[in-house]
Amino acid sequence: MSNRLRAFAFGLAGATALAAPALAVDLDVTCRCVIGGVNSGTAEWIENSVIPAFEAAHPDFNVTLNQFGGEDAQLTQQLALDFSTGAGPDVTAFDGFLIPSFVEGGLLKPLNEVAGAAVDSWTGWAALSEGSRALMEYQGAYYGIPLGTDVRMLYTRKDLLSEAGIDADNWQPTSWDDILAAARAVKQAKPDSFPIQLNAGVAMGEATTMQGYWLALLGTGEAVTDESGKFIVSSQGILDTLNLYKTIYVDEQLGDQRAQLLADGRNRSFANFRDGVTALLFEGDYFYRSVTPEGSEFAVPNRDAVLGWAKVPAKTPGSGIRGQDFVTISGGTGFVINPATDAPAEAWAFLSFMNEPEQLAAFQAIQPRITARTDVEIPNSPFLTETSQELLPLTTARPNDPNYNAVSAEIQRMTEAVVSGELSPEDAMAQYKSAVIAIVGEENTVSLL
Amino acid sequence: MTAEPTASPPKRKPRNFALLSNWAGAAFLTPAGILVSVFVIVPFFWIIFVSFTNRTLLGRTALNPEWVGLGNYLALFDPATFFQRGQFGFSLILTTQFVLASALLGQALLGLLLAWLIQTVPPAVKRITETFVIAAWILPEVVIGFAWFAFLDRDQGTLNMIIEGLGLPPGDFLLQQPFWVIVVFNTWRGAAFSMMLFSSAFSSIPPSYFQAADVAGASSWQKFRDIGLPLIRGHIVTDLILITMWTFNTFTPFLLTNGGPSYRTELVSIYNYRVAFQDFQFGKGAAVGVIMMLINLAFALIYLSIGRKKKVR
Numbered sequence: 098m099s100n101r102l103r104a105f106a107f108g109l110a111g112a113t114a115l116a117a118p119a120l121a122v123d124l125d126v127t128c129r130c131v132i133g134g135v136n137s138g139t140a141e142w143i144e145n146s147v148i149p150a151f152e153a154a155h156p157d158f159n160v161t162l163n164q165f166g167g168e169d170a171q172l173t174q175q176l177a178l179d180f181s182t183g184a185g186p187d188v189t190a191f192d193g194f195l196i197p198s199f200v201e202g203g204l205l206k207p208l209n210e211v212a213g214a215a216v217d218s219w220t221g222w223a224a225l226s227e228g229s230r231a232l233m234e235y236q237g238a239y240y241g242i243p244l245g246t247d248v249r250m251l252y253t254r255k256d257l258l259s260e261a262g263i264d265a266d267n268w269q270p271t272s273w274d275d276i277l278a279a280a281r282a283v284k285q286a287k288p289d290s291f292p293i294q295l296n297a298g299v300a301m302g303e304a305t306t307m308q309g310y311w312l313a314l315l316g317t318g319e320a321v322t323d324e325s326g327k328f329i330v331s332s333q334g335i336l337d338t339l340n341l342y343k344t345i346y347v348d349e350q351l352g353d354q355r356a357q358l359l360a361d362g363r364n365r366s367f368a369n370f371r372d373g374v375t376a377l378l379f380e381g382d383y384f385y386r387s388v389t390p391e392g393s394e395f396a397v398p399n400r401d402a403v404l405g406w407a408k409v410p411a412k413t414p415g416s417g418i419r420g421q422d423f424v425t426i427s428g429g430t431g432f433v434i435n436p437a438t439d440a441p442a443e444a445w446a447f448l449s450f451m452n453e454p455e456q457l458a459a460f461q462a463i464q465p466r467i468t469a470r471t472d473v474e475i476p477n478s479p480f481l482t483e484t485s486q487e488l489l490p491l492t493t494a495r496p497n498d499p500n501y502n503a504v505s506a507e508i509q510r511m512t513e514a515v516v517s518g519e520l521s522p523e524d525a526m527a528q529y530k531s532a533v534i535a536i537v538g539e540e541n542t543v544s545l546l
Numbered sequence: 547m548t549a550e551p552t553a554s555p556p557k558r559k560p561r562n563f564a565l566l567s568n569w570a571g572a573a574f575l576t577p578a579g580i581l582v583s584v585f586v587i588v589p590f591f592w593i594i595f596v597s598f599t600n601r602t603l604l605g606r607t608a609l610n611p612e613w614v615g616l617g618n619y620l621a622l623f624d625p626a627t628f629f630q631r632g633q634f635g636f637s638l639i640l641t642t643q644f645v646l647a648s649a650l651l652g653q654a655l656l657g658l659l660l661a662w663l664i665q666t667v668p669p670a671v672k673r674i675t676e677t678f679v680i681a682a683w684i685l686p687e688v689v690i691g692f693a694w695f696a697f698l699d700r701d702q703g704t705l706n707m708i709i710e711g712l713g714l715p716p717g718d719f720l721l722q723q724p725f726w727v728i729v730v731f732n733t734w735r736g737a738a739f740s741m742m743l744f745s746s747a748f749s750s751i752p753p754s755y756f757q758a759a760d761v762a763g764a765s766s767w768q769k770f771r772d773i774g775l776p777l778i779r780g781h782i783v784t785d786l787i788l789i790t791m792w793t794f795n796t797f798t799p800f801l802l803t804n805g806g807p808s809y810r811t812e813l814v815s816i817y818n819y820r821v822a823f824q825d826f827q828f829g830k831g832a833a834v835g836v837i838m839m840l841i842n843l844a845f846a847l848i849y850l851s852i853g854r855k856k857k858v859r
Binding site for chain 1: 603606608630632720806808826
């Protein structure tokens with residue numbers, strides 16, 4: 098919206114506020130969710146379950162869901178700018194990794210500071226494990242209520258692997274070479290396929306960093322930061338990771354380069370998997386529970402038979418982070434309250450209401466997932482049970498650092514420079530190094546080469 | 547403007563023809579003055595001030611920005627990174643190439659050519675040509691952006707359908723030739739202005755000059771070179787400076803390429819947007835803004851000085 102339009106809207110809002118004395122309290126809720134589109138389950142849940150139930154219990158409240166259909170990074174941009182001017186929705190979906198940078202920037206406040214003592218006396222806290230609460234925590238304060246966590250894995254199209262002569266049901270790669278070998282076999286069987294999807298590029302935002310870069314980097318035994326929290330800006334692990342990207346997208350065309358560069362690339366990667374163009378996809382459990390269920394845009398036909406999964410192997414057995422053979426990484430999302438909300442008590446009432454067991458159970462009925470609350474039953478979903486039990490013990494978390502978000506953007510640029518064939522891995526890393534030094538200062542970085 | 551000396555005899559006191567007293571005039575000016583200072587002058591100095599800090603929107607320096615002096619400017623012009631892809635120097639050079647190719651060569655030449663050609667065609671053809679060219683100029687940016695995006699798409703784009711219809715291999719223009727895409731786009735978008743300006747300039751030339759040349763048996767090219775061009779030289783200079791400024795500041799290519807892939811179309815305006823509103827580095831973004839302001843100021847000064855010379859003549 099242009100500034101003039103916005104001013105006009107504010108003017109109108111002001112005028113109507115004067116005309117009708119505040120009888121009903123209006124609450125705005127935002128999430129990157131659209132019924133029938135991205136994160137459809139979340140949108141359905143809020144629109145058809147949470148809001149009607151909440152309004153029935155609180156007749157004075159009028160809750161509106163804004164369904165945001167853009168990319169994650171665009172919602173972050175909008176929230177940051179809105180919060181900094183005291184505008185924006187009262188309650189919004191929020192990715193936990195953004196909390197440190199928002200908090201340090203003064204754009205989020207602890208829940209109990211915003212909504213008072215009601216927060217501390219909420220009975221729901223006891224039902225959240227410490228690990229879950231940490232998803233929306235920074236320096237000992239809680240900024241939101243976590244909805245759940247996730248794990249990342251390697252999805253396989255068993256039909257494509259079988260065609261290439263691989264025993265798809267028992268396929269579990271133990272090194273990057275195993276993955277590449279399988280991809281080459283698929284490519285040979287189907288020359289116009291792009292067997293591997295390892296996210297890269299700026300357009301996919303944090304999905305590039307989490308599902309792509311991190312999953313490879315962890316397999317080299319490194320993370321984005323070292324034990325002391327300094328950002329690693331030059332290392333063999335980064336080079337190995339970038340060379341893996343180069344092998345996949347530039348040297349051997351094992352992946353769909355265009356899907357990494359175009360604005361709607363992530364959807365293209367989903368479409369590739371659906372259409373049997375991609376056989377090996379690095380994604381979170383999100384892909385199973387939200388992208389591919391029956392009836393969604395990217396539903397995989399006959400999913401139970403053709404979709405398999407494998408643990409993401411380290412570069413070579415034992416070379417992963419903490420000496421692991423297999424690696425994964427977890428994040429967490431939830432909902433936060435805008436510190437500038439006009440109705441903090443009401444916003445909290447809504448936020449806690451949607452996180453009570455009844456509402457979460459309604460969500461589980463729409464879309465089973467790994468919940469944060471321990472007193473909510475997960476419906477029988479063998480896939481989720483199996484993956485979470487296998488992978489959660491192996492998992493890693495992103496650094497809880499206010500600069501992580503900015504560094505992550507540089508990671509996305511570094512991968513894009515390599516997969517587009519513009520820069521060599523060495524040059525891309527040199528550029529990453531200077532960019533990260535400019536963000537966090539040389540004293541907070543470390544070069545391992 | 548009371549400061550203008552009047553043409554009256556030197557010793558007489560200049561008479562004040564104002565309808566209002568000075569005080570009343572000032573009172574009427576005040577609301578506009580306040581608006582202009584709040585929305586133009588204060589932000590102008592605020593930007594300059596912010597450019598000397600490391601202010602950001604997120605992270606620690608959002609609440610406690612530090613004074614870094616010329617730090618942002620030195621970082622922008624740091625020779626170690628200046629020419630790197632995605633850095634200020636790279637986008638400055640790219641913008642220069644973009645201005646040369648799309649404004650000076652593209653818009654001005656195409657505009658000149660169109661303006662010359664439509665001088666001699668039947669009025670109906672002239673009107674139709676003008677309508678189409680001007681339509682490209684007045685349509686809203688976002689509409690144009692989407693239209694071009696759809697036109698150039700590899701899989702469903704109109705252009706590739708035409709190319710395939712002719713039996714040629716389709717191209718992946720937005721990813722393979724992003725720079726030339728935005729050059730052609732901006733040429734197409736802006737040629738209308740040059741065409742109209744040159745067209746009106748040509749029609750101000752007395753027809754007798756051309757008739758005399760016709761009698762002497764001059765070719766169209768000779769008439770263009772020896773009569774048309776010299777007589778509209780002043781217009782050409784004006785046009786070049788204006789379209790240089792506009793092209794330098796244009797942001798619309800962002801709608802086609804997002805500045806990518808891999809910064810290959812990141813003009814300074816897009817670079818400035820990315821630094822300030824995607825990376826949220828307000829201090830550095832303000833520094834880029836100040837530099838852009840200075841460059842624009844230079845263009846404006848050249849433009850004004852030429853305008854003044856013309857008046858004196």
